[in-house]
Amino acid sequence: MTLDTWLGSLRPLLVAAPIFGLAIALVAWHGGFQDLYVTSLALATCVVMLALLAQIVARLGAGEVGLDIIALLSMGGALAFGEYLAATIVALMYSGGQHLENVAEGRARRDMTALLSRAPRMATRQRDGQMQEIAVDAISIGDCLVVRRGDLVPVDGTVNDVMAVLDESALTGEPLPAKKNPGEAVMSGAANVGDLFNMTATNSASDSTYTGILRLVEAAQQGKAPMARLADRYALVFLTITVALALLAWWLSGDPVRSVAVLVVATPCPLILAVPIAWTAGVSRAASSGLLIKGAKVLEGLSTIRTLVLDKTGTLTDGRPTLRKISTSWPEDEFLRLVASLDQASSHVAAKALVDAAHARNLSLVPPEAVTEKPGEGIAGTVGDKTVAIGGINYIASACGVKIDSEHTPGTLAAAVAIDGKFAGILLFSDQLRTGAASALNGFKQLGVNRIILATGDRAVVARQITAGLPFDEVRSELSPEQKIEIVRDEKKRAPVMMIGDGVNDAPALAAADIGLAMGAHGSAAAIESADAVLLTDRLDRIAEGIEIAHACRRIALQSVFAGIGLSVGAMIVAAAGYLTPVQGALFQEVIDVAVILNALRALRIRPHRVTA
Known part of the structure; x- marks a missing residue:
C-alpha cells in the first residue's frame, strides 16, 4: 500500500x-x-x-x-x-x-470507474451438449458461449443463431440497444438486453475490446x-x-x-x-460519449489542436464494402436473395455486405449446398433449385463463355453473377463516407481547427472523389506510412496536430502526432496501442464533442x-x-x-x- x-x-x-x-x-x-x-x-x-x-x-x-x-x-x-x-x-x-x-x-x-467495476469475470461455455461456468480468462478462440439476458458479453465474438439485442452504451455512448444479426460481430462488455443467444469467441479475454478499454481507463x-x-x-x-x-x-x-x-x-x-x-x-465526461482519453494531459492537449490529419479507409469512410448498385434483368429482391444465400458460405470482404443488404430488405436466406470456392476468384453453389456463382468479371465470363462489359467508377468493386450457367447481373460495391462525416468536419472548423488534411494510401482519383464537397484544406494520396509521418511532423512545426486513423499503417503517424486518436470500433490493435485516445463508436462527431x-x-x-x-x-x-x-x-x-x-x-x-x- x-x-x-x-x-x-x-x-x-x-x-x-x-x-x-x-x-x-x-x-x-x-x-x-x-x-x-x-x-x-x-x-x-x-x-x-x-x-x-x-x-x-x-x-x-x-x-x-x-x-x-x-x-x-x-x-x-x-x-x-x-x-x-x-x-x-x-x-x-x-x-x-x-x-x-x-x-x-x-x-x-464515476463513468471511468463504472467501466472497471462491471468487467465480466465468468462466462458460460457450451461443449459436448453441456454448459459450463468458466472464468473469462479460460475462454479460447472458437469456443461456443451462451449469453443470457442481463449477462455481459465476455469476449469479442460473432453471433451464431438468433439475433442478439445488446446495450453498448457503456462502450460507445449510444443509448439505444444495438441489434446484431447472426454472423455479426459483438464486443466484449456489451450487456445482453434481449433473449439468450449463442456466440463464437473470436478473441481471447486479454485481446478483447473490453480488456483494452480497461487498460486505457487505468492509464487515464x-x-x-x-x-x-x-x-x-x-x-x-x-x-x-x-x-x-x-x-x-x-x-x-x-x-x-x-x-x-x-x-x-x-x-x-x-x-x-x-x-x-x-x-x-472532463475525461469522465468524454468517456460517457464513447471517447476514451488516456489521461488529463491528453484532454488538455485536445483543447490546443489546430491541425487535423485524417486517414481515409476506416476513418473518413466505413472501411467496409457496401452494396451500392444492382444491375440485373431478374427481379431485384430474388436476385439478391440468391446471391446473398450463397455468400453466407464465403469469407470474402464483400460477402458480408451482400448478406447485410439482404437482411436489410428482410429477405429469407437459405443455406447453400455443394459450395466450391476459388480464393481470389469466386464462389459457386446450389441455392434451392438454382445453381449460383458470384465472383470477378473474368471468373464469371469464363464460366458462362460470354464477354462481360462492366465500366464502373474508381473506388468501386464490381462482381458478376451467373445463375444456372447464364450471366445474370453485376453488383457494385463501394466504401461509403461515414454518416455525419461532413457535419463533423465542419464542426472541427467551428472549434478552431484551422487545417484539415486527408492523408491516404489510396489512389488520387479515389481520394478526390470521396472528399468532393468536404472542407479539406489539402488532400494527399498514395502515401506510405513513412510519408504520413513526414506530413504529421511538418504540420507540427506550424501548430499542434491531431492524427486520426485505424489501421496498422496509421500507428506510426498516430504516435508521431501531438494527439493520436484511433478508431477503436474496428481499428487495429497497433493503432489503438499507439494512440492517446480511442473512439469506441463509428461517429466522427464524437471527436468534435471531445474537443468541445x-x-x-x-x-x-x-x-x-x-x-x-x-x-x-x-x-x-x-x-x-x-x-x-x-x-x-x-x-x-x-x-x-x-x-x-x-x-x-x-x-x-x-x-x-x-x-x-
Whole structure:
C-alpha cells in the first residue's frame, strides 16, 4: 500500500479528529477547564499535522515541493503563538478539503470507474451438449458461449443463431440497444438486453475490446494535466512569497498573529484541488460519449489542436464494402436473395455486405449446398433449385463463355453473377463516407481547427472523389506510412496536430502526432496501442464533442484558478494589514475551496453542441 493510499483511507479519521477536539474544547471552555481546552485543540491539530508531515516528507523524497507546506506552517505557527482555536479550524478545513477533494474526484471518475467495476469475470461455455461456468480468462478462440439476458458479453465474438439485442452504451455512448444479426460481430462488455443467444469467441479475454478499454481507463486515471502541474512547478516561488509576506507583516506590525493569518489564507487550493478535478471530470465526461482519453494531459492537449490529419479507409469512410448498385434483368429482391444465400458460405470482404443488404430488405436466406470456392476468384453453389456463382468479371465470363462489359467508377468493386450457367447481373460495391462525416468536419472548423488534411494510401482519383464537397484544406494520396509521418511532423512545426486513423499503417503517424486518436470500433490493435485516445463508436462527431469538452474544461479550470488565487491573494493582503484574524482567514479560505471545487465539477455537466453542416 502506498503512502497516498494509506493516507486516503485515513482521511475520514483525520476529519473526525479536529471535530472531536473542537467538541471537547467547547465543553471545556464552558466548564472553565482551560488546560483541557488547550490540550484537546493541540492534540487534534497535531494528529492532522503528523499525517501532513508524512505526506510532505514523501514528496520531498521524490523531489517535489508541495504547497501543502504552507498549511503545515500555518497550523504550526498558530500553535506556537497560542492561536489554538485557529490551528484546529485550519486542521479541520485542511483535512475536510482533502476529503472533499477525494469525494469530488470520485464523482468525477464515476463513468471511468463504472467501466472497471462491471468487467465480466465468468462466462458460460457450451461443449459436448453441456454448459459450463468458466472464468473469462479460460475462454479460447472458437469456443461456443451462451449469453443470457442481463449477462455481459465476455469476449469479442460473432453471433451464431438468433439475433442478439445488446446495450453498448457503456462502450460507445449510444443509448439505444444495438441489434446484431447472426454472423455479426459483438464486443466484449456489451450487456445482453434481449433473449439468450449463442456466440463464437473470436478473441481471447486479454485481446478483447473490453480488456483494452480497461487498460486505457487505468492509464487515464494516472496522468496529470500540464495546468495541474503548475502548482508543483511554482510551489517554491509561491511558498517563498507567502513566507516573505508573513514575515513582513510580523516585522512591520510586531504582531506574530498577522503572519499566522497570512499563512492561513495563502494555500492556493484552486490549483491543488480545482484544476485536477476539472480535467478528471472532463475525461469522465468524454468517456460517457464513447471517447476514451488516456489521461488529463491528453484532454488538455485536445483543447490546443489546430491541425487535423485524417486517414481515409476506416476513418473518413466505413472501411467496409457496401452494396451500392444492382444491375440485373431478374427481379431485384430474388436476385439478391440468391446471391446473398450463397455468400453466407464465403469469407470474402464483400460477402458480408451482400448478406447485410439482404437482411436489410428482410429477405429469407437459405443455406447453400455443394459450395466450391476459388480464393481470389469466386464462389459457386446450389441455392434451392438454382445453381449460383458470384465472383470477378473474368471468373464469371469464363464460366458462362460470354464477354462481360462492366465500366464502373474508381473506388468501386464490381462482381458478376451467373445463375444456372447464364450471366445474370453485376453488383457494385463501394466504401461509403461515414454518416455525419461532413457535419463533423465542419464542426472541427467551428472549434478552431484551422487545417484539415486527408492523408491516404489510396489512389488520387479515389481520394478526390470521396472528399468532393468536404472542407479539406489539402488532400494527399498514395502515401506510405513513412510519408504520413513526414506530413504529421511538418504540420507540427506550424501548430499542434491531431492524427486520426485505424489501421496498422496509421500507428506510426498516430504516435508521431501531438494527439493520436484511433478508431477503436474496428481499428487495429497497433493503432489503438499507439494512440492517446480511442473512439469506441463509428461517429466522427464524437471527436468534435471531445474537443468541445476539452475547451470547456480549460475554461472552467482557468476560472477556478483566477478567481480562487485572486481571492486568496486579496485575503493575504487584508490579513497582513491586520483586518483578518486567523480564524476568519481559515473560514474564508474554506469558502474559496468549496466554491472552486463546485465550479470544477461543472465539467461533469458539459453538454457539447451538436455540430451543424
